[in-house]
Amino acid sequence: MPEAPLRIAVAQLPFPVGALRENTRRILEAVRAARDEHGADLVLFPELAVTGYPPDDLLLRGDFLAAAEAAVAEIAAACTGITAVVGAPLRRDGGVRNAAVVLAEGREAAVAYKRRLPSYSVFDDNRHFTPGEAPCVVPVAGRQVGVLVCEDLWAPAPAADAAAAGAELLVSLNASPFHDGKQAEREAAAAQRAAETGRAVCYANLVGGHDEVVYDGASFAVDGRGRVGARAPLLADGLYPLTVAADGAVDGPQAPRLAGPEAVYPAIVRSTADYVRGNGFERVVLGLSGGIDSALTATLAADALGPEQVLAVMMPSRYTAERSLADARAVAEGLGVDYRVVPIDELFSGYEQALAPAFGDRPPDAAEENIQARIRGNLLMALSNKLGRLLLAPGNKSELAVGYATLYGDMCGGFAPLKDVYKTEVYRLVDYRNGLGAAVPQPVVEREPTAELRPGQRDQDSLPPYPVLDAVLRRYMEDEAAPGELDVPGAGAEQVRQVVRMLYVSEYKRRQAAPGVKVTRRAFGRDRRYPITSGWRQQPEALAAGPSRGEN
Known part of the structure; x- marks a missing residue:
């Protein structure tokens, strides 16, 4: 009997910086909807969804980090019958980590730490975070899923390490700001990783404005050959379901890729x-x-x-x-x-x-x-x-x-x-x-x-x-x-x-x-x-x- 496709829901939603209670509520609602309405095995949230991105020097405050960790514990308790991957800052292993926390059966099942910390453009991760070193691969509904965080997708090593550790597909949590033409750049990077590893890649992105950047969503997935098989709309809030088959084939929403004035x-x-x-x-x-x-x-x-x-x-x-x-x-x-x-x-x-x-x-x-x-x-x-x-x-x-x-x-x-x-x-x-x-x-x-x-x-x-x-x-x-x-x-x-x-x-x-x-x-x-x-x-x-x- 053929293996059933992995059912994934991408929570392309706004998570304002510092709004921990609002963000936690939104995450909990999305977890329930992904499980109960879409029958998803896995729900993906953007990078640092709990706190919003970038929280900048709020990350220097112990009370802020404690509140973020308490929010993760609250979300974990609600993750039954579904696996959620949620972005949050965590104080772990001697530093503050930009983490993708894997939550299942009411607890933290695993955690991926962002390995490549950018300090260019609007980013300043090196100021606040300690980088991770090892890949994170977790079982979800019988499939081995490699977890990456944003910048980790833009270089070969993190994806290759996850594949070598047994990942059958890759998921990436992102807070990638908009600029004209950015959709094409992201999809090209994901296609390159897919071509190198032979694994499908699912890319979940933040949506909404924050100060001088706007996150455009446009989440997507590419198959094991790097072809886009699903794409969520630009700048649209929503919970977008897609599937990844055992052979890496992807099926899901088919929004157009936009550029120029219409983006x-x-x-x-x-x-x-x-x-x-x-x-x-x-x-x-x-x-x-x-x-x-x-x-x-x-x-x-x-x-x-x-x-x-x-x-x-x-x-x-x-x-x-x-x-x-x-x-x-x-x-x-x-x-x-x-x-x-x-x-x-x-x-x-x-x-x-x-x-x-x-x-x-x-x-x-x-x-x-x-x-x-x-x-x-x-x-x-x-x-x-x-x-x-x-x-x-x-x-x-x-x-x-x-x-x-x-x-x-x-x-x-x-x-x-x-x-x-x-x-x-x-x-x-x-x-x-x-x-x-x-x-x-x-x-x-x-x-x-x-x-x-x-x-x-x-x-x-x-x-x-x-x-x-x-x-x-x-x-x-x-x-x-x-x-x-x-x-x-x-x-x-x-x-x-x-x-x-x-x-x-x-x-x-x-x-x-x-x-x-x-x-x-x-x-x-x-x-x-x-x-x-x-x-x-x-x-x-x-x-x-x-x-x-x-x-x-």
Whole structure:
């Protein structure tokens, strides 16, 4: 009689950092549903599901670790008639371990310790954990299952060691953050391990936003030849059943693999919703200028929270065109968000009068431009405080990279949805969203970018054209190319040096920017850690004439 397939349920669920009681409840509910509703032999949870990932320096607290261990004991008691593999931090064998705990028949049956501890990108496991050394293989419903934790799947040795120890299939618990194209990278890594070992691989991933990352789920399984046989949806919470046959064949959900705007847009929406609500807010406020960045930010907010939770504020000055007023109103009315107009020209005049004795006969420059931005930031922060709304900053990655933003002005905010979105990608996201239903009016899309802080101002007066700027930034920041290696069509050597210089001298601004979700391979923040004060910016290759718009 053929051996029955192993029935696995993947708990692709959100597990917020530090929410141990909520996470424990969610795990217990999933264990019961996997056993009673799906008839699963095995239920898999993400990496550090008990505590959320990454808990960072909460792991230095003894009371936090004790609470996590108590939660594991509570979950173990409920694991009867099913085996569960649950991620949790454990104090074991002289260190704190990033563990995958195997629970069966009301007790801890085995434990796998994460062996490869990353300290790059958003990860800092080496700071908190002691690595494991040995493979973990456990019997489940007559099959030998090798247990891996996240990074262990990305190198040959852990999978090979588990196979050598008798594993007939491999399971991997993960908290793998999203960036565009990450689904394909994960599946390729799993396929490589399957090809090397001849074992099927089941990959369980976390879902939901946490600070500057969003976990996209997209859990999957590959057969013994590395072919994807099951894939859970991107960014969707759920308990997804699949089977692995004795010959390694996999059967389960068949969600598509997504990339580009159709992956990035929902990732930003999910991150925005989870960040706002996770920090105790329900409603948001933002400035709506009539430009494409604020229009997209308003659209993302309305999609994430509902239009009734969004307040958009237009703050015209003497330089604001009638077109901007009309476009901002059209965006707000089209989305159905609350819309207010708060003029700033009288306030701006007051600043000019107050500062006139100190400014003397110096001609207007970035100082006056930044005053306008800071008036707007101050008004938005006042509305945030008074109305209990989180302020969203609309700035994009291109502007933040080169400092084309004003501290305590347009950079004000508790969250920046577009922080890791290049300007050229803003247009792609708008095109994608408009394809789902009209959101950003075409006049906004077609308008030449302008900050409207002086007569006739255009972004291109201070910056290279955005396609050129973004191409230089991608090559320099994400590929780590040297300025002399930046062969970008349309970018001369002087433009390249200008962009590199602006990138370095703007580091202090970025340190004071609102957090925003990572959607590219190399995001500002934990992903890219450069010094503020550095002589490297003075190297000849990094010098160029012309600073960004204002030094602050």
